[in-house]
Amino acid sequence: MTNTLEKPKPLVLVVDDYQDAREMYAEYLEFSGFRVAEAKNGQEALDKAFELVPDVILMDLSLPVMDGWEATRRLKGDARTRHIPVVALTGHALKGHSEDANQAGCDAYVTKPCLPDALVEQVKKMIARRETAAAR
Amino acid sequence: MASPAPLPPAEADAGARLVLAEHLLACESAVACARAVVEWLSRQTGAPVACLGPGDGGTVPGCLASEGLTGAQQAALGRAWEEPDSALAPFHTRPGARWLAADAFEGNVLPGGFLAVPLGRPGAPPVALLAVGLSGPGVPRDVAWAASCAGPLLARLTASDARTPRRLEPDRLLRRVINAVSDPVLLTDPEGVLLFANGRAEALLVAGPDASPGRARAVELNQRLFRETLAQGGATGTGVHRLEVPLVDPVEGMDLLFELVTTPVLAPDGPAVVVSVLRNVTDLGRAAQALGESDRRLRATEREARSERHRLDRVLDSVADPIILSDPSGGMVMMNDPAERLFAWPREAGEAFMRRVRANEGLFGSFLSHLLGPDNAGVSRWKSQLTLDDPTSGAPVPMEAMANKVVGDQGELTGIVTVFHDRTEVLERARLLERVKEVSSELEARVLSATAELAEQNEKLRRQAIQLEQASAAKSQFLANMSHEFRTPLNAILGYTNMLLQGVSGEMTPPQRRNLTRIDSNGRHLLEVINEILDITRIEAGRMPLHLTDFGLSELLQEVMAEMDPIIARSKLTVETHLEEGLPGVWTDRQKVKQIVLNLLSNALKFTHEGSVQVSAEYQNGTGILSISVKDTGIGIDVSNQEKIFEDFQQVDSSPTRAYGGTGLGLSICRRLATMLGGRVSLQSSPGQGSTFTLHFPRRARRT
Numbered sequence: 036m037t038n039t040l041e042k043p044k045p046l047v048l049v050v051d052d053y054q055d056a057r058e059m060y061a062e063y064l065e066f067s068g069f070r071v072a073e074a075k076n077g078q079e080a081l082d083k084a085f086e087l088v089p090d091v092i093l094m095d096l097s098l099p100v101m102d103g104w105e106a107t108r109r110l111k112g113d114a115r116t117r118h119i120p121v122v123a124l125t126g127h128a129l130k131g132h133s134e135d136a137n138q139a140g141c142d143a144y145v146t147k148p149c150l151p152d153a154l155v156e157q158v159k160k161m162i163a164r165r166e167t168a169a170a171r
Numbered sequence: 172m173a174s175p176a177p178l179p180p181a182e183a184d185a186g187a188r189l190v191l192a193e194h195l196l197a198c199e200s201a202v203a204c205a206r207a208v209v210e211w212l213s214r215q216t217g218a219p220v221a222c223l224g225p226g227d228g229g230t231v232p233g234c235l236a237s238e239g240l241t242g243a244q245q246a247a248l249g250r251a252w253e254e255p256d257s258a259l260a261p262f263h264t265r266p267g268a269r270w271l272a273a274d275a276f277e278g279n280v281l282p283g284g285f286l287a288v289p290l291g292r293p294g295a296p297p298v299a300l301l302a303v304g305l306s307g308p309g310v311p312r313d314v315a316w317a318a319s320c321a322g323p324l325l326a327r328l329t330a331s332d333a334r335t336p337r338r339l340e341p342d343r344l345l346r347r348v349i350n351a352v353s354d355p356v357l358l359t360d361p362e363g364v365l366l367f368a369n370g371r372a373e374a375l376l377v378a379g380p381d382a383s384p385g386r387a388r389a390v391e392l393n394q395r396l397f398r399e400t401l402a403q404g405g406a407t408g409t410g411v412h413r414l415e416v417p418l419v420d421p422v423e424g425m426d427l428l429f430e431l432v433t434t435p436v437l438a439p440d441g442p443a444v445v446v447s448v449l450r451n452v453t454d455l456g457r458a459a460q461a462l463g464e465s466d467r468r469l470r471a472t473e474r475e476a477r478s479e480r481h482r483l484d485r486v487l488d489s490v491a492d493p494i495i496l497s498d499p500s501g502g503m504v505m506m507n508d509p510a511e512r513l514f515a516w517p518r519e520a521g522e523a524f525m526r527r528v529r530a531n532e533g534l535f536g537s538f539l540s541h542l543l544g545p546d547n548a549g550v551s552r553w554k555s556q557l558t559l560d561d562p563t564s565g566a567p568v569p570m571e572a573m574a575n576k577v578v579g580d581q582g583e584l585t586g587i588v589t590v591f592h593d594r595t596e597v598l599e600r601a602r603l604l605e606r607v608k609e610v611s612s613e614l615e616a617r618v619l620s621a622t623a624e625l626a627e628q629n630e631k632l633r634r635q636a637i638q639l640e641q642a643s644a645a646k647s648q649f650l651a652n653m654s655h656e657f658r659t660p661l662n663a664i665l666g667y668t669n670m671l672l673q674g675v676s677g678e679m680t681p682p683q684r685r686n687l688t689r690i691d692s693n694g695r696h697l698l699e700v701i702n703e704i705l706d707i708t709r710i711e712a713g714r715m716p717l718h719l720t721d722f723g724l725s726e727l728l729q730e731v732m733a734e735m736d737p738i739i740a741r742s743k744l745t746v747e748t749h750l751e752e753g754l755p756g757v758w759t760d761r762q763k764v765k766q767i768v769l770n771l772l773s774n775a776l777k778f779t780h781e782g783s784v785q786v787s788a789e790y791q792n793g794t795g796i797l798s799i800s801v802k803d804t805g806i807g808i809d810v811s812n813q814e815k816i817f818e819d820f821q822q823v824d825s826s827p828t829r830a831y832g833g834t835g836l837g838l839s840i841c842r843r844l845a846t847m848l849g850g851r852v853s854l855q856s857s858p859g860q861g862s863t864f865t866l867h868f869p870r871r872a873r874r875t
Binding site for chain 2: 053055056059060062063066097147148149150151152
């Protein structure tokens with residue numbers, strides 16, 4: 036909160052079809068000092084990402100209309116959004132899923148259930164990595 | 172030989188006698204006879220001979236014939252013979268020869284005396300007297316023989332001369348008749364001395380002086396044979412004798428057989444003679460022989476036929492099948508033993524026996540009727556099946572009867588042969604065969620149904636296997652889905668609880684915080700259960716692959732200790748680790764080893780209230796097996812439960828109100844993971860003495 040004046044709060048796009056989870060993460064992120072945008076499927080996530088260009092995208096992989104893998108691939112395939120870190124979120128705690136997510140271009144992988152503070156930790160880590168990269 | 176011929180000179184004694192005998196036969200008067208004897212004797216003896224006898228035939232009275240005597244001598248002897256007082260007078264009545272001296276007589280008789288030999292039938296008074304100028308007193312054999320030959324003849328001739336006027340013509344006719352007889356006819360004295368022979372007989376028995384030596388020998392042989400036969404035939408007796416005499420054909424040399432019929436002729440006044448008639452039976456003998464031979468052959472044939480018939484009977488009897496020979500009218504002619512058992516009754520047969528035999532006969536008769544009668548002339552055989560009765564037991568005897576006509580040379584029916592064949596066995600066999608077929612088809616049906624059942628069962632099993640597989644896959648999928656579906660709301664529950672506890676919605680009162688903490692811990696437990704179920708599902712579905720890496724055990728155990736530190740701190744137990752010196756590096760799935768050790772350690776902390784927990788690791792060089800033990804001083808586990816606790820959802824206390832938390836899946840997962848690593852989890856424990864769980868696993872895992 037002390038940094039508010041120095042630069043705008045980072046924008047996090049939370050993509051999850053399960054409203055309770057989405058809003059829970061959104062609330063906690065806002066509580067933790069982030070701006071939050073929400074999308075409830077892959078297509079919407081793409082639209083929001085192109086429109087808002089968030090700092091971090093939290094991407095649930097099991098999504099209707101367009102799933103998280105496909106959305107991530109498209110984001111990473113587009114010059115406008117390629118630089119945005121994507122943290123994959125999944126309830127399927129299977130090895131294969133994380134590999135698929137990595138292949139799709141995810142930068143981190145978090146297994147649900149993931150407590151909000153753990154998720155916020157992950158988001159902060161992503162922003163810090165990005166800033167370090169940008170600083171170089 | 173019809174008339175006396177001059178005597179031929181005597182060459183041999185026998186031959187000379189035969190000549191005389193022949194000569195004598197031809198004599199028809201006492202004078203001729205006397206002359207023949209006188210001449211023969213004179214020649215034989217060389218002495219003067221005279222035959223004195225009654226007669227008017229001679230030139231000198233009283234002297235029938237003389238040789239070598241003067242007329243005076245003849246006359247003197249004649250006178251002496253006729254005078255009753257002379258020395259010769261006794262010879263009229265008395266037989267027997269005597270030598271008489273010359274001086275006994277008046278006149279000049281024979282100087283030196285002479286032998287007086289009376290002539291006549293033996294036993295009868297002499298009719299003549301032979302005077303032979305030989306010295307006595309013995310009578311030479313020739314003289315005696317000539318006397319015996321001529322005596323009877325002279326007696327007869329003298330008698331016939333005296334009785335009947337001489338009739339030469341009929342006598343000659345008789346001779347011719349005899350000569351014409353085709354069989355040899357002989358007149359002999361009882362000794363066989365030939366007196367007369369007809370032409371046929373002469374050919375066999377007489378050899379003239381000019382005969383060849385062969386003929387002479389043959390004739391001699393024949394004479395001897397003839398005499399012997401005559402002697403054995405008892406020619407001296409009376410009656411007709413029939414004898415067989417083998418003779419030789421003097422011309423051809425062939426053996427001939429004659430039948431000899433001898434008839435002794437006993438003239439009251441003459442000498443005894445024998446008439447012999449020979450009949451050539453050579454051909455007859457041969458014929459008889461041939462007849463005998465053929466008779467013998469006939470007998471042999473008959474015997475053979477008899478034995479043949481006997482053998483045939485035996486053969487027929489030995490045939491087990493009944494055989495009956497019937498005549499053309501259907502009557503039984505012959506049957507063998509087996510047939511007799513069905514169609515004949517013994518003397519002592521009972522009523523039932525006879526009734527059955529009659530029934531059999533009736534059946535047989537109607538069977539035969541198919542072949543009998545003019546209507547069935549064209550039928551040569553008939554076959555049918557009859558059920559006869561066993562006469563003894565009354566049991567039915569199924570028979571097949573086969574009748575064949577026996578036809579003669581002219582095609583006429585001479586009989587019918589019927590052969591029966593017992594069908595009992597055949598029927599029995601057929602019945603058995605039928606039964607076997609039945610059973611086998613039954614068996615086949617059973618096998619078929621069993622096979623079908625088996626196939627059905629297999630199909631069912633296969634379907635069940637598929638269903639099981641599908642069910643298992645469905646279960647795995649369901650569990651995977653379920654755990655996801657559990658997680659999503661659980662994620663929200665835990666998340667919001669966490670946020671509340673962090674004061675996102677403002678500060679809470681202590682009771683609120685305590686309750687939220689309980690929600691949080693129960694939610695975490697639920698998450699743990701879900702995670703473990705998911706682990707088991709993944710292991711069973713084969714969706715938990717091994718990730719083999721190289722690592723050190725000490726680092727791994729430090730990591731475990733670090734993670735468990737908050738719990739250890741809360742437990743107030745002494746937890747130590749002890750690693751053997753020089754543990755080698757490990758090549759296996761690090762994550763799984765860590766999960767097992769974490770689980771074992773968490774169990775040890777959970778079930779130990781006071782004391783210590785020791786974690787140690789060691790390596791067995793020989794087997795290449797690493798062991799990580801977690802030893803506690805907890806409640807311990809009874810032996811009977813030591814296996815049970817490795818099963819799913821099992822704790823020693825499985826009641827819903829059990830004292831210890833946990834899912835009951837931890838050890839089950841540990842065991843499964845250890846198996847994946849090629850190792851196992853072992854347990855040593857007793858109640859109240861604590862427990863030691865040990866993970867054994869190979870230093871270098873093999874990818875399976």
